Amino acid sequence: MTRPEPITADTILDAAARLIEATGVDxxxxxxxxxxxxxxxxxIYWHVGGRDKLFDDLVDRLLAEMANLPLEGDSAADRIAAxxxxxxxxxIERQHLxxxxxxxxxxxxxxxxxxxxxxxxxxxxxxxGAEAALILRAVEVHVVSSAVMQFTAVRGEKHDEEDPxxxxxxxxxxxxxxxxxxPTDYDAxxxxxxxSLLARLRS
Amino acid sequence: MTRPEPITADTILDAAARLIEATGVDxxxxxxxxxxxxxxxxxIYWHVGGRDKLFDDLVDRLLAEMANLPLEGDSAADRIAAxxxxxxxxxIERQHLxxxxxxxxxxxxxxxxxxxxxxxxxxxxxxxGAEAALILRAVEVHVVSSAVMQFTAVRGEKHDEEDPxxxxxxxxxxxxxxxxxxPTDYDAxxxxxxxSLLARLRS
DNA sequence: ACCTGAACACCGTTCAAGT
DNA sequence: ACCTGAACACCGTTCAAGT
Numbered sequence: 001m002t003r004p005e006p007i008t009a010d011t012i013l014d015a016a017a018r019l020i021e022a023t024g025v026d027x028x029x030x031x032x033x034x035x036x037x038x039x040x041x042x043x044i045y046w047h048v049g050g051r052d053k054l055f056d057d058l059v060d061r062l063l064a065e066m067a068n069l070p071l072e073g074d075s076a077a078d079r080i081a082a083x084x085x086x087x088x089x090x091x092i093e094r095q096h097l098x099x100x101x102x103x104x105x106x107x108x109x110x111x112x113x114x115x116x117x118x119x120x121x122x123x124x125x126x127x128x129g130a131e132a133a134l135i136l137r138a139v140e141v142h143v144v145s146s147a148v149m150q151f152t153a154v155r156g157e158k159h160d161e162e163d164p165x166x167x168x169x170x171x172x173x174x175x176x177x178x179x180x181x182x183p184t185d186y187d188a189x190x191x192x193x194x195x196s197l198l199a200r201l202r203s
Numbered sequence: 204m205t206r207p208e209p210i211t212a213d214t215i216l217d218a219a220a221r222l223i224e225a226t227g228v229d230x231x232x233x234x235x236x237x238x239x240x241x242x243x244x245x246x247i248y249w250h251v252g253g254r255d256k257l258f259d260d261l262v263d264r265l266l267a268e269m270a271n272l273p274l275e276g277d278s279a280a281d282r283i284a285a286x287x288x289x290x291x292x293x294x295i296e297r298q299h300l301x302x303x304x305x306x307x308x309x310x311x312x313x314x315x316x317x318x319x320x321x322x323x324x325x326x327x328x329x330x331x332g333a334e335a336a337l338i339l340r341a342v343e344v345h346v347v348s349s350a351v352m353q354f355t356a357v358r359g360e361k362h363d364e365e366d367p368x369x370x371x372x373x374x375x376x377x378x379x380x381x382x383x384x385x386p387t388d389y390d391a392x393x394x395x396x397x398x399s400l401l402a403r404l405r406s
Numbered sequence: 407a408c409c410t411g412a413a414c415a416c417c418g419t420t421c422a423a424g425t
Numbered sequence: 426a427c428c429t430g431a432a433c434a435c436c437g438t439t440c441a442a443g444t
Binding site for chain 3: 426433
Binding site: 006007039040041042043046047 | 427429
């Protein structure tokens with residue numbers, strides 16, 4: 001009689017992450033997770049704790065993943081931009097975990113993994129002290145918040161609500177109207193904002 | 204025998220908004236709302252529909268509130284900045300409704316109420332067409348996303364998590380370290396980002 | 407037209423009980 | 426040490442029934 005392998009906290013977290021990635025946070029349920037794993041709900045409580053604890057652990061994992069973002073580019077400003085882009089991409093890949101972090105007010109933690117790297121690059125540009133802190137945070141907020149917005153916006157497009165704004169046919173700038181009719185290009189918006197932030201450093 | 208006034212959908216929405224503002228979205232419950240109103244849960248369903256419908260209606264209200272933001276300033280760039288600040292302030296005042304809008308993927312709708320006003324000001328600066336659309340959206344995303352981030356961040360500070368980053372004592376820029384130790388000034392970060400976005404328009 | 411209570415299918419969580 | 430089922434207090438929602 002071979003008794004089954006005992007389940008570890010890690011396998012539970014793996015399964016939870018997969019389930020959330022597949023069906024979204026709202027559909028996630030302790031009981032469904034237990035079903036998926038073939039155990040009783042209550043054994044999840046023994047291994048990882050309740051729902052809150054489980055989500056916190058998932059956020060910690062997301063944080064750990066962000067520790068080694070690539071740092072490449074010829075100039076310091078380029079390296080800052082590359083770091084920002086890399087973090088944004090990583091966050092968007094983990095959409096649902098990011099949503100959980102946001103829900104739980106832990107998004108500011110996502111600033112931390114790249115803080116020091118940004119500080120080093122800014123120092124190379126001669127930016128230090130309180131000014132460096134401000135720019136650093138402006139970049140980090142831009143990255144994280146644009147990732148947070150991006151995917152709720154993309155999901156929102158499916159609801160396809162009509163624009164209550166009246167763009168009359170005699171509005172002078174019909175090119176603008178046409179551009180606003182098509183869905184927002186969040187990559188472009190992100191890039192525009194990032195370059196604006198870095199412009200001062202590039203002069 | 205005077206029978207009580209019949210309850211209207213509007214009074215229900217009012218009470219819901221107040222309850223959410225007071226106790227947060229998570230604590231909000233159909234049954235608690237019914238208790239507050241002194242009616243059976245089921246009569247809410249008759250008047251406004253289920254939870255989803257109720258939240259959608261609240262978001263619609265938030266949207267309507269944003270229709271008449273003040274437009275003041277001497278230059279077009281100043282007016283854009285003032286509009287952006289006014290919308291951000293309005294959103295932060297309605298934190299919890301903004302959170303609901305975000306949760307329900309309807310944040311992009313918040314762009315609409317100021318779209319046309321921004322377009323007019325940009326046209327005065329000679330910015331039109333696809334370029335205007337991009338800048339317009341960059342400003343809107345900056346406003347909405349910074350409001351979304353702001354209040355989850357402020358709430359998050361209460362959890363008071365320690366910074367896992369190692370700022371060694373011999374780190375060359377101790378002013379920076381000190382600045383990063385104190386909580387983020389989101390107003391300053393917003394202003395920095397906004398001015399960066401508008402800098403190109405100001406030259 | 408308006409409001410009700412009962413009932414259903416679901417939650418997260420606790421806890422005593424098993425091996 | 427690990428896992429279970431029963432039970433509790435709570436959800437949102439439906440619906441037949443009342444006035």
